[in-house]
Amino acid sequence: MRKFSRLSRFNIASLALGFAFLYLPILILVIYSFNASRLVTVWGGWSLRWYREFFADRAMIEASWMSLRVAVASATIATLLGTLAAVALSRGERFRGRTLFSGMLYAPLVMPEVITGLSLLLLFVALDAERGFWTVTIAHTTLTMCFVAVVVQSRLGSLDRSLEEAAMDLGCAPARAFLSVTLPLIAPAIVAGWMLAFTLSLDDLVIASFTTGPGSATLPIRIYSEVRLGVKPEINAICTLVIALIALVIVLASLASKLSSAQGESAAPL
Amino acid sequence: MSARRIFARPARLAAIAPYVWMVLFFLVPFGFVLKISLSQTAIAQPPYEPVFDLTAGWTAIHAAFAALSIDNFKLLASDDIYVFAYLRSLTVAAAATALLLLIGYPIGYGMARLPKRWQPVAMVLVIVPFWTSFLIRIYAWINILQHDGLLNQILRALHLVSRPVVWLSTDTAMYIGIVYSYLPFMILPLYATLAKMEPALEEAAGDLGAPPWQVFWLVTFPLSLPGVGAGVLLCFIPVVGEFVIPDLLAGSSSLMIGQTLWLEFFTNKDWPVASAAAIVLLVVLLLPLLLYERLQRRQLEER
Numbered sequence: 170m171r172k173f174s175r176l177s178r179f180n181i182a183s184l185a186l187g188f189a190f191l192y193l194p195i196l197i198l199v200i201y202s203f204n205a206s207r208l209v210t211v212w213g214g215w216s217l218r219w220y221r222e223f224f225a226d227r228a229m230i231e232a233s234w235m236s237l238r239v240a241v242a243s244a245t246i247a248t249l250l251g252t253l254a255a256v257a258l259s260r261g262e263r264f265r266g267r268t269l270f271s272g273m274l275y276a277p278l279v280m281p282e283v284i285t286g287l288s289l290l291l292l293f294v295a296l297d298a299e300r301g302f303w304t305v306t307i308a309h310t311t312l313t314m315c316f317v318a319v320v321v322q323s324r325l326g327s328l329d330r331s332l333e334e335a336a337m338d339l340g341c342a343p344a345r346a347f348l349s350v351t352l353p354l355i356a357p358a359i360v361a362g363w364m365l366a367f368t369l370s371l372d373d374l375v376i377a378s379f380t381t382g383p384g385s386a387t388l389p390i391r392i393y394s395e396v397r398l399g400v401k402p403e404i405n406a407i408c409t410l411v412i413a414l415i416a417l418v419i420v421l422a423s424l425a426s427k428l429s430s431a432q433g434e435s436a437a438p439l
Numbered sequence: 440m441s442a443r444r445i446f447a448r449p450a451r452l453a454a455i456a457p458y459v460w461m462v463l464f465f466l467v468p469f470g471f472v473l474k475i476s477l478s479q480t481a482i483a484q485p486p487y488e489p490v491f492d493l494t495a496g497w498t499a500i501h502a503a504f505a506a507l508s509i510d511n512f513k514l515l516a517s518d519d520i521y522v523f524a525y526l527r528s529l530t531v532a533a534a535a536t537a538l539l540l541l542i543g544y545p546i547g548y549g550m551a552r553l554p555k556r557w558q559p560v561a562m563v564l565v566i567v568p569f570w571t572s573f574l575i576r577i578y579a580w581i582n583i584l585q586h587d588g589l590l591n592q593i594l595r596a597l598h599l600v601s602r603p604v605v606w607l608s609t610d611t612a613m614y615i616g617i618v619y620s621y622l623p624f625m626i627l628p629l630y631a632t633l634a635k636m637e638p639a640l641e642e643a644a645g646d647l648g649a650p651p652w653q654v655f656w657l658v659t660f661p662l663s664l665p666g667v668g669a670g671v672l673l674c675f676i677p678v679v680g681e682f683v684i685p686d687l688l689a690g691s692s693s694l695m696i697g698q699t700l701w702l703e704f705f706t707n708k709d710w711p712v713a714s715a716a717a718i719v720l721l722v723v724l725l726l727p728l729l730l731y732e733r734l735q736r737r738q739l740e741e742r
Contacts, residue, residue: 175552175638176549177552179545179549180545180548180549180552181549183545183546183548183549184546184550184553187542187545187546187549187622187626188564190619190622191564191565191568191619191622191623192568194576194579194580194582194583194619195568195571195575195576195579197579197582197583197589198575198578198579198582201582250456250460251457253453253454253456254454254457254458256453257450257451257452257453257454257457258454258739258740259739259740260446260447260450261447261450261451261453262443262444262447262450262451264451264454266458270454270457270461271732271736271740272732273461273462273465273466274457275731275732275735275736276465276728276732277465278735279672279673279676279677279728279731280676280677280680280728281676281677281679281680281682281697281720282677282680282682283680283682283697283700283701283717283720284472284680284717284720284721287472287700287704287713287714287717288468288469288471288472288717289464289468291468291471291472291475291710291714292467292468292471295471307464308464310460310464311461311464311465314457314460318457319735319739322739323739326739326740330443333446334443334446337445337446343445343449343450346446347446347449368571368572371572372572372573372574374573374574374683375682375683378705389572389574392574392575392578393574393683396574396578396687397687400578400581400582400585404578408572408575408578411571411572411575412571412572412575415570415571415572416567418570419567419570423563
């Protein structure tokens with residue numbers, strides 16, 4: 170092995186600039202959320218004023234509650250379906266309709282959201298479904314289960330298959346071999362998949378705008394309509410709270426994957 | 440072999456529930472988009488003339504087929520607004536993807552050359568912004584780019600400009616927003632292929648007398664092409680249909696197709712035209728989508 174680092178000065182500079190570019194805007198947003206001044210750009214000292222305004226804003230609180238419920242429900246269903254899909258794709262060998270199946274799972278990952286949102290809305294209208302919590306939840310489940318499937322599938326693909334085969338050679342039924350050998354090994358990826366689905370749902374504006382009904386706006390929909398009118402310090406506070414929540418989720422995810430797997434290989438989200 | 444085959448049968452059963460779900464909520468809805476794109480606009484709720492009524496018998500179905508019209512598609516092809524919107528979407532996506540590659544490559548390359556124990560940390564650092572809300576990241580840039588925002592304050596403090604520069608509602612702001620939002624999608628596949636590359640190959644080229652730029656251009660870059668392809672598709676396809684970034688950061692003088700579709704749907708309530716616009720967008724993206732699907736399948740299934 171080489172003794173000296175392969176890092177050149179150019180490498181270090183591009184990494185430093187790259188990470189600064191990725192993180193500075195978010196950092197600035199968080200700092201300004203504690204700004205006492207009403208003018209977003211004039212620093213008026215530290216204050217929690219905008220957080221108080223947010224907690225007094227009934228419409229925002231209701232939208233946040235709606236978003237949280239949708240995110241938890243859709244992430245849970247998506248994790249269940251996405252894990253099943255990943256198991257079928259990586260352990261099912263060949264089966265009829267497999268190409269269509271994997272195509273349907275991979276396409277939503279890059280499909281422009283306006284198309285997915287519009288098509289789901291037209292389905293809900295045709296079915297005469299009442300639009301609100303459940304339609305948004307179904308829409309988010311459809312999108313996020315594909316991300317879960319990819320995360321879990323890549324974990325399943327990197328597993329040593331001789332482990333589950335050994336279990337079955339020793340007399341385990343396939344279901345038992347899966348539950349007691351495979352499932353514990355892919356648990357970190359399943360947890361990471363749930364977290365990813367949760368944050369994607371919490372984040373989504375376009376699909377939710379199409380599939381929700383009057384009176385049940387999600388948080389991004391409310392934030393979007395406020396942002397269109399210009400920068401408001403209260404929005405900085407809300408955004409900071411969302412970032413804090415997501416940071417918490419990431420910390421929990423990495424703790425969970427450390428606890429449940431002694432393996433060095435972590436399940437990379439995406 | 441036998442254990443593998445015994446395991447495969449119940450594993451295939453696992454496909455049933457997600458299969459049914461995706462057919463119902465992903466595939467079937469496209470049928471509705473196609474159907475409504477072929478129907479006439481009506482001032483009603485929902486705002487289109489129903490085309491099919493399966494309960495009405497065969498003659499009615501026949502009549503319904505006769506009533507299908509491609510007027511919406513003709514409108515899309517004849518109205519400059521839509522043609523320009525498609526062209527603009529494609530050029531913006533192409534330019535943004537090129538920018539992303541230019542900016543993302545050195546970062547992914549730098550990551551791949553970090554000491555092994557630092558690489559997972561760097562990867563988490565790239566992924567975390569992707570987990571933070573899309574909308575919030577765009578909003579963060581509005582904070583910075585607005586009239587009396589941080590960027591203008593810094594530029595004026597440094598006496599680089601005498602009057603605040605207009606950043607918001609320009610294409611520059613939109614490109615900044617796109618690059619900022621999609622950078623992780625470009626970096627990660629690039630890093631993944633570059634990290635797997637055998638360092639001895641670069642060293643051998645160097646030992647044989649190739650100058651660094653030649654080592655890069657003749658060895659490193661060609662070997663990283665799978666990562667380049669994945670990153671390009673991962674950015675290009677969604678950017679073509681992007682709505683939020685151009686809506687919040689670019690001016691309203693020329694629209695991208697995602698915005699046009701949104702406008703037709705939410706403001707003009709013209710669902711048939713919006714559906715037709717979605718179908719055309721889908722057709723435009725079909726080839727890159729198929730390429731992406733093949734790449735993804737190869738990456739996940741052929742190990």
